[in-house]
Amino acid sequence: MTRVLLTGFEPFDGESTNPSWQAVRAAAAEPPPGLEVFTAELPCVYGASRTALRSAIEETRPEIVVCVGQAGGRPDITVERVAVNVDDARIPDGAGAEPIDEEIVPGGPAGYFSTLPVKACVAAVRAAGLPASVSNTAGTFVCNHVFYALAHLIATEMPEMRGGFVHVPYAPEQVVDRAQPSLPVASVAQALREIAATAAVTRTDLRAAGGATH
Ligand code: PCA
Numbered sequence: 001m002t003r004v005l006l007t008g009f010e011p012f013d014g015e016s017t018n019p020s021w022q023a024v025r026a027a028a029a030e031p032p033p034g035l036e037v038f039t040a041e042l043p044c045v046y047g048a049s050r051t052a053l054r055s056a057i058e059e060t061r062p063e064i065v066v067c068v069g070q071a072g073g074r075p076d077i078t079v080e081r082v083a084v085n086v087d088d089a090r091i092p093d094g095a096g097a098e099p100i101d102e103e104i105v106p107g108g109p110a111g112y113f114s115t116l117p118v119k120a121c122v123a124a125v126r127a128a129g130l131p132a133s134v135s136n137t138a139g140t141f142v143c144n145h146v147f148y149a150l151a152h153l154i155a156t157e158m159p160e161m162r163g164g165f166v167h168v169p170y171a172p173e174q175v176v177d178r179a180q181p182s183l184p185v186a187s188v189a190q191a192l193r194e195i196a197a198t199a200a201v202t203r204t205d206l207r208a209a210g211g212a213t214h
Contacts (some may be wrong), residue, residue: 036067040055081135
């Protein structure tokens with residue numbers, strides 16, 4: 001059995017739900033064959049999110065970590081390629097903090113690449129009939145913060161672990177009164193199962209185009 005930790009976030013920005021945590025729970029309730037899936041809900045707070053992630057990793061000792069967050073406005077499941085060493089908040093976090101251009105790890109590398117096979121994960125979600133693409137930015141809010149902290153942990157302390165970040169669209173109930181894209185939580189959960197199962201068996205990523213011109 002491959003040990004997998006899936007994390008989601010608490011609601012933020014005035015929302016009453018966060019589809020990342022809903023989908024993580026649904027995915028873990030019916031884990032793919034061969035995977036033992038653990039879950040943790042992270043606060044949408046700079047610093048505290050990272051501490052909670054570390055505690056969950058120490059408790060569950062996963063081989064693979066997939067952190068998941070809501071990216072309202074994106075139409076598809078996006079597998080993040082890169083985390084950057086900066087906190088630059090457009091909105092306050094759950095504790096009211098609004099850091100501007102602060103390093104997440106002082107003196108750390110400018111960026112880290114995901115250690116998940118991002119192209120293979122995108123291909124697996126598409127093969128399951130769901131929309132997915134590679135994303136080249138996880139933003140500079142709490143999701144990027146957690147992704148960078150995870151990648152730094154892997155690079156400096158836990159080299160045998162692999163991990164990355166996946167952003168998911170709004171759930172339909174969040175957008176009933178706005179013209180915004182959404183995906184049912186059950187579909188997002190299926191996509192997370194595909195990603196976890198693919199990461200567990202794929203060491204060398206697919207060589208497939210997944211870039212963007214802008
Ligand atoms: N999305 C936010 C933080 C929490 C979440 O679910 C982000 O993309 O940074």
